[in-house]
Amino acid sequence: MDIDPYRSSGPEQIRFSRTVVNLYRFIDWVLILPEALEEIFLEELKAYEKEKNMPYITSAERIGRKKGEEKKLLSFVRRAHEQGISVSTIAKIVQLDISMVESILNNEDINIPLHLLDSTDTL
Structure with missing residues (x-):
């Protein structure tokens, strides 16, 4: 049985989430620098x-940024609909298919194309 961590729920999802969190903690721990080296690193990073x-x-x-942009887009779609803007107009504004806008309004899970999430700064 294949487990898709992005679609599964229950124990498999919990184990996957814990594994990812533990991996990030380990990476963060490994990358801890002494204070003097951290300052040098930050200066070099700023220069880069x-x-x-x-x-x-x-x-x-x-x-995190993509998730934030997705939340922003979903919020915009819902607010626009609450204000009486038609689904077709909303779809044009956010560059999604009408069916995707309807899915958002019905609180269904959708996969928003990543290139659209980069352009939500105007919403």
Whole structure:
């Protein structure tokens, strides 16, 4: 039996979640630097970010940002609908299919394309 950690619930999901959390804790523990080295590292990181003109973010931060953008999009869809905006208009604004907007309004699980989550800063 294959377990899809993103779709399963119950004991399998709990074990998967604990495993991921424990893995992040271990990685964080391994990467602990002495205070002096941490300061040097942060200075080097800032210089790198400035040179590349972009901040470095961890995969955990990236996932958190995507989840935040998804919440923002879902909230926008629901508020717009509450204010009487038609489903078709909402779909055009957020660049989703009408069926996806209806699924959001029916509180169904959907997979929002990741490229759309990057463009919700205008919502």
